[in-house]
Amino acid sequence: MAEAHQAVGFRTSLTSDGAEVELSAPVLQEIYLSGLRSWKRHLSRFWNDFLTGVFPASPLSWLFLFSAIQLAWFLQLDPSLGLMEKIKELLPDWGGQHHGLRGVLAAALFASCLWGTLIFTLHVALRLLLSYHGWLLEPHGAMSSPTKTWLALVRIFSGRHPMLFSYQRSLPRQPVPSVQDTVRKYLESVRPVLSDEDFDWTAVLAQEFLRLQASLLQWYLRLKSWWASNYVSDWWEEFVYLRSRNPLMVNSNYYMMDFLYVTPTPLQAARAGNAVHALLLYRHRLNRQEIPPTLLMGMRPLCSAQYEKIFNTTRIPGVQKDYIRHLHDSQHVAVFHRGRFFRVGTHSRNSLLSPRALEQQFQQILDDPSPACPHEEHLAALTAAPRGTWAQVRTSLKTQAAEALEAVEGAAFFVSLDAEPAGLTREDPAASLDAYAHALLAGRGHDRWFDKSFTLIVFSNGKLGLSVEHSWADCPISGHMWEFTLATECFQLGYSTDGHCKGHPDPTLPRPQRLQWDLPDQIHSSISLALRGAKILSENVDCHVFPFSLFGKSFIRRCHLSSDSFIQIALQLAHFRDRGQFCLTYESAMTRLFLEGRTETVRSCTREACNFVRAMEDKEKTDPQCLALFRVAVDKHQALLKAAMSGQGVDRHLFALYVVSRFLHLQSPFLTQVHSEQWQLSTSQIPVQQMHLFDVHNYPDYVSSGGGFGPADDHGYGVSYIFMGDDMITFHISSKKSSTKTDSHRLGQHIEDALLDVASLFQAGQHFKRRFRGSGKEDSRHRCGFLSRQAGASKTSMTSTYF
Numbered sequence: 001m002a003e004a005h006q007a008v009g010f011r012t013s014l015t016s017d018g019a020e021v022e023l024s025a026p027v028l029q030e031i032y033l034s035g036l037r038s039w040k041r042h043l044s045r046f047w048n049d050f051l052t053g054v055f056p057a058s059p060l061s062w063l064f065l066f067s068a069i070q071l072a073w074f075l076q077l078d079p080s081l082g083l084m085e086k087i088k089e090l091l092p093d094w095g096g097q098h099h100g101l102r103g104v105l106a107a108a109l110f111a112s113c114l115w116g117t118l119i120f121t122l123h124v125a126l127r128l129l130l131s132y133h134g135w136l137l138e139p140h141g142a143m144s145s146p147t148k149t150w151l152a153l154v155r156i157f158s159g160r161h162p163m164l165f166s167y168q169r170s171l172p173r174q175p176v177p178s179v180q181d182t183v184r185k186y187l188e189s190v191r192p193v194l195s196d197e198d199f200d201w202t203a204v205l206a207q208e209f210l211r212l213q214a215s216l217l218q219w220y221l222r223l224k225s226w227w228a229s230n231y232v233s234d235w236w237e238e239f240v241y242l243r244s245r246n247p248l249m250v251n252s253n254y255y256m257m258d259f260l261y262v263t264p265t266p267l268q269a270a271r272a273g274n275a276v277h278a279l280l281l282y283r284h285r286l287n288r289q290e291i292p293p294t295l296l297m298g299m300r301p302l303c304s305a306q307y308e309k310i311f312n313t314t315r316i317p318g319v320q321k322d323y324i325r326h327l328h329d330s331q332h333v334a335v336f337h338r339g340r341f342f343r344v345g346t347h348s349r350n351s352l353l354s355p356r357a358l359e360q361q362f363q364q365i366l367d368d369p370s371p372a373c374p375h376e377e378h379l380a381a382l383t384a385a386p387r388g389t390w391a392q393v394r395t396s397l398k399t400q401a402a403e404a405l406e407a408v409e410g411a412a413f414f415v416s417l418d419a420e421p422a423g424l425t426r427e428d429p430a431a432s433l434d435a436y437a438h439a440l441l442a443g444r445g446h447d448r449w450f451d452k453s454f455t456l457i458v459f460s461n462g463k464l465g466l467s468v469e470h471s472w473a474d475c476p477i478s479g480h481m482w483e484f485t486l487a488t489e490c491f492q493l494g495y496s497t498d499g500h501c502k503g504h505p506d507p508t509l510p511r512p513q514r515l516q517w518d519l520p521d522q523i524h525s526s527i528s529l530a531l532r533g534a535k536i537l538s539e540n541v542d543c544h545v546f547p548f549s550l551f552g553k554s555f556i557r558r559c560h561l562s563s564d565s566f567i568q569i570a571l572q573l574a575h576f577r578d579r580g581q582f583c584l585t586y587e588s589a590m591t592r593l594f595l596e597g598r599t600e601t602v603r604s605c606t607r608e609a610c611n612f613v614r615a616m617e618d619k620e621k622t623d624p625q626c627l628a629l630f631r632v633a634v635d636k637h638q639a640l641l642k643a644a645m646s647g648q649g650v651d652r653h654l655f656a657l658y659v660v661s662r663f664l665h666l667q668s669p670f671l672t673q674v675h676s677e678q679w680q681l682s683t684s685q686i687p688v689q690q691m692h693l694f695d696v697h698n699y700p701d702y703v704s705s706g707g708g709f710g711p712a713d714d715h716g717y718g719v720s721y722i723f724m725g726d727d728m729i730t731f732h733i734s735s736k737k738s739s740t741k742t743d744s745h746r747l748g749q750h751i752e753d754a755l756l757d758v759a760s761l762f763q764a765g766q767h768f769k770r771r772f773r774g775s776g777k778e779d780s781r782h783r784c785g786f787l788s789r790q791a792g793a794s795k796t797s798m799t800s801t802y803f
Contacts, residue, residue, distance in 0.1 A: 027220055027663035034228040034235075066111040070104070084110050126157045126170040130300065133593070133646040154299050163289035167301035174230050174594035175647045176221045179214045182653045185643075186674065189603040189650060192610045193582050202673065209670035217660045221653075230596040232656045237598075239659060241471035242322040248315075248450040248469060249384040250537055255440035256466040256482045256707035260424060260547060260730070263462045264490045265499040268417060269366055271462040273359030273501045274489035276333060276415065279456065280352055282484050283311045283412065294480075294592075294689065302592040306473035310481055313453035313472055314409040317391035324472055327410060334411035334515075336447055337365050338419055339377025341515040343407045348509065355493050356503035361512050362458075366417065368514075375524050376517050378531045381446035385530035393526045397519070404515040414452040416443070421461035430546070437543040437708055437732060440465040445534030454478060466707070474599055475707075476590060480689050486704055487693035541710060544733045544744035547724070548752060551759060554726035559762050564685050565637040567721055567729070568602075569630060570758050572609045573616055574750035575681050575717070579741065582610055583680040586712060589644040591652070600649035604683065608636040616757065627761040680716035684709070688723065696725040708732025715739045717747055729755075 072079045087106040135147040159166070183206050191199055225231035241252065265271050285291050286307060294302040312327040335342040344361050346353055353361075382390050382397075398405055408414070422439050425432040440457060448455045448467050457465040464486075468478045496502055519527075556563045568587060576582060585604040591597035612629040615621040643649060658671040686706040694703055706722030711734050718734040731751060735742035 027660055028223075030663055031220065031224040031227055034224060062111060062115045065115050066108060069107045069111050080110050122157060123170050126154070126167075127172055129154050129157060130167075130170060130593075131172040135297070135300075136642045136646055151297075151299055158299070158301075162293055162301070164286070164291045164293055164304050164307060165289055167293055168304065168595065171301070171303055171593075171595040173225060174232065174591060174597050176218070176225050176231055176656075177648050177653050179218045179653070179657070180210065181648070182650055183210060183214075185650045186654065189606070190584070192605055192607050193584055202670075205670040205673060209668055213661065213666055213668055214657070217657045217664075217666075220660045220664075221656055230594065232652045233596045233598050235656060235659050236652065237471060238321070240655075242315075242324070243320070245387045247384050247386055247533070247537060249442055249445065249448075249534060250541055250710035252470045253441070253450055254468055254470060254475065254707055254709035255437065256468065256478065257436070257440065257545075257705040258423065258464040259486065259490075259702055260705035260724075261701040263423065265495045266462045267359075267499045268458055268460050268462055269359045269363035270355075270495060270499055270501050271464060271489075272362045272415065272417065272456075272458040273355040273357075274493045274495070275456060275458065275464055275485060276346070276358050276362075277352070277355040277501075278485045278488035278493060279311075279413065279481070280346055281488060282481055284352070286310065291480075294476075296593075300593070302590070303595055303597050305596045306477045306592075306598070309472040310453060310477065311412050312410075315451045315453075315469055315471055316409070317387045317394055317451070319388050319391045322387060322391075322471070325409065326472075330410055330412040332407070332411055333413055333415050334408040334449065334452075335362070335365055335415045335417060335512065336380065336449070337368075337417040339372030340365075340368070340370065341376070341379075341404065341408065341517070343411075343513040343515055344415075345510075346412065348506075353509075354503045354506070355489075355501035357506045357509060359501045360505045360509065362415075362417065365512050370514070373517060373519075375519050375527050378446040378527050379517060379519070380449050381527060381531040381534045383448070383450040384445055384534040384537070385526075386533075389526070389530070393523055393530075396523060400520050400523075401517045404517050407513075407515055408449055409451070411452070414449040414455040416447050416455055416457045418443075418447065418457060418459045420459065421463065422459040422465070423461065423463040433545040434543050436463070436465070437545045437734075438538075438541060440467055441543060441708065441710065441734070442534075442538035442541060443467070445538045446531055474588070474590070475684065476592075476687055476689065479686055479704075479707075483688070483690045483693060483704060486702075487690070490702065491693070540737050542735045542737045542742075542744045543708065544748050545705075545708070545730065546733075546748050546752070547705070547728055547730045548755060549728045550756070552725065552727040552729050553723045555759065561631075561634055562638050562641075563723060564641070565634040566758070567685070567755075568604045568637055568683065569609050569612060569633045570754045571681070571683060571719060571751065572605060572633075573613050573758065574747060574754040576613045576617070577750045577754070578743075578747050579680075582613075583716075584677055586679040586682040587641075588684045589641055589649070591645060591647060591649075593645060594647060597647075599652075600644035600647075601651035602637070602640050602644050603650065604637060604640070605681075606633065606636050606640070608633040623761050630758065630761060678716070679712045682709075682712035682716065682718045684720045686720055686722040700725055705730045706732060708734055711735050711742075715741045717742060717744070719747075719751075 069079055069084075078084065084103075084106045087109050129150060132150050134144070135150065138144060138147060187199075187203055187206055190202060194202065221231055228234070244252070246252070263271075264274075282291075291307070293304050296302065309324065309326050312330040314325050315322050316325050331347045332343050332345050335344050342365050344358075344365075346358070348357070382393055385393075394405075418439070420439075422436045423432065424436070439459075443457070448457070450467070450469060453469055453472050455467040457467060459465070466478065466482055468475075494502060553563045556566045559566075568585075572582070572585070575585075582605050587602040587604045589600050589602045591600050608629070612626065612633040615626045615629050654671065654674050658668070658675055661668050661671055688703070696703055703724045704722070705724065706720060708720045709718050709732075711718040714736050716735070718732075720732045722730050724730055731748065733744040733748050733751075735744045735747070
């Protein structure tokens with residue numbers, strides 16, 4: 001989501017105070033260390049690796065094989081063809097009375113070798129099968145005979161009841177694309193946004209790069225792809241995220257929203273109790289690997305590596321580079337309320353506290369009248385400061401307030417009990433949604449601990465939200481956790497009729513521990529400076545959220561189109577109307593088809609999309625002509641998306657080539673130009689991954705309304721969208737107020753108009769525009785997103801609903 005901003009700042013992350021930071025390690029040493037880090041991760045979870053490593057077999061299958069061999073030996077049959085006799089000869093001679101024991105050991109060793117060989121064969125076969133991507137490149141709705149055969153074989157070799165990490169050993173490694181293909185695709189992607197003169201110059205630089213440097217850099221990448229788990233992901237995490245010196249707030253973090261139209265309880269402590277309990281239930285399932293792996297088409301597994309760092313994780317600032325600290329376990333959460341920090345235990349006698357007990361703890365914090373200590377109230381603003389500044393201050397803080405700092409950084413996650421309400425209101429629905437988004441993205445600059453993997457935000461009226469740090473994982477991972485949390489705390493845990501968590505308080509529980517910060521005087525000025533910078537950054541962000549409910553995924557599906565491509569092409573039309581020109585567009589696509597894959601960029605501003613936009617703005621073009629161009633643009637976008645998912649994208653390959661060039665101290669004008677590009681339109685779709693947890697037909701309001709992120713460029717937009725059920729799309733738009741070229745609300749209106757104009761090209765969609773125009777265009781955002789649903793007039797009798 002927010003990764004486009006980090007990708008833009010990649011080159012500056014290699015500088016410090018304007019001077020180039022030398023990557024002094026030889027490239028071969030860096031490649032060796034990348035592989036070493038991969039192997040250390042595997043060894044650190046040895047037992048889980050064993051359980052999942054034998055998948056699709058199971059430990060019981062070894063016992064079955066051993067018993068079969070023993071039975072055959074008892075019947076005087078030798079299935080080993082003499083190998084067990086040779087094994088017995090190699091075993092120590094313990095005397096005649098132990099002759100039978102030697103036979104059993106020989107049978108066990110032979111069974112283990114045979115079992116291991118069979119498992120290895122299954123893994124190799126499954127990895128070869130999962131390397132096939134022909135299914136991804138086929139037309140939508142069509143399936144060839146080879147793909148049907150492939151599906152049948154995958155089903156045979158995949159086994160049953162997989163655990164979360166069961167497929168990790170069978171996932172293929174991300175391939176290194178051909179450098180010639182990557183450069184060709186890059187030139188094709190920038191053609192619509194460059195003048196003829198600029199494009200010709202870029203093409204000359206590209207040819208010079210291919211002739212002089214490409215083959216050497218490509219050789220090192222292929223070497224790394226053979227040795228390390230992934231040729232790009234660890235460098236992406238390090239150079240794009242951990243080496244970035246920009247503040248995390250707005251620039252890197254992103255947010256997730258609560259249900260849009262309903263709040264299950266207005267009691268802040270109760271909502272916090274259920275939500276925290278649901279999150280810890282998710283962690284319990286994660287530790288036991290009871291979360292099923294994500295499968296495309298119900299069959300093709302995605303990499304699950306990013307799930308490991310959801311909880312007990314903190315990004316620790318460094319002067320030149322941050323690092324991620326992940327603990328094996330943590331039995332408390334850190335809580336912030338009215339400038340004070342608390343430590344709340346989550347377990348009692350090794351069992352998880354009940355939601356009602358957690359509510360009791362949070363209520364005690366809300367009722368605590370003690371004031372914040374001097375400068376404690378604004379302490380968390382340091383986590384919103386530039387990373388180098390925070391790293392220097394943290395060194396002093398760790399000396400003076402080590403225990404309190406460890407309680408925060410060692411927590412399972414951070415909880416912020418905000419003193420203000422948030423969410424949709426009847427009085428001003430548009431403004432209230434925008435304020436809700438802004439509160440989640442930036443807050444007040446000092447009430448979130450932005451270093452934590454995520455912060456659970458609970459507002460005074462019971463509304464929830466999530467602020468997520470980006471370096472440890474991408475949006476689908478936190479989105480998966482958030483869907484489980486919302487569904488569990490509302491549908492499974494539930495609330496009593498008076499709004500409290502179900503169950504009874506526990507009077508024996510100790511009170512939450514107030515954290516004491518002994519802040520040295522030299523830190524006070526740093527806190528004030530950080531707070532001032534955080535407020536400037538926060539006040540400069542323009543957030544706009546609007547639900548579009550005239551049509552959704554079901555209509556797009558009836559048009560036999562990809563819903564994501566439909567929105568992306570409509571965004572090109574909306575942005576052109578907003579700015580009067582085309583720009584580089586960043587859409588995030590996942591590469592989790594491969595081991596430790598993260599994301600790839602889809603460059604959505606294609607020549608085909610531009611042709612469609614020009615036709616829509618040309619009054620002489622007819623609807624059939626525009627529709628034909630629209631379908632061509634959608635097909636092109638689908639081809640780019642599938643190429644990105646199958647490891648044949650442009651940007652991650654060019655990024656890795658640039659990193660190698662820096663290690664080798666090779667100057668490449670072409671790669672330098674590539675990584676100085678600005679993404680004025682950064683987009684992302686938030687996937688809904690667990691629809692089975694929600695009953696969208698009977699309770700359509702009980703669906704997450706997605707989330708958003710900050711703009712990637714000072715004069716650009718950040719746009720995310722989520723398909724809520726079949727008939728609603730919620731958009732989250734951000735921009736900088738300091739820019740005279742952008743306006744989030746203006747772009748929102750253009751998006752709404754573009755969606756209607758595109759839908760009207762289809763005969764089935766013409767009535768949307770007539771219905772919209774017939775009711776008058778004023779206050780359209782309110783009508784589409786709010787009045788049409790009447791905020792609680794839908795079928796919501798399952799639980800107490802408060803607006």
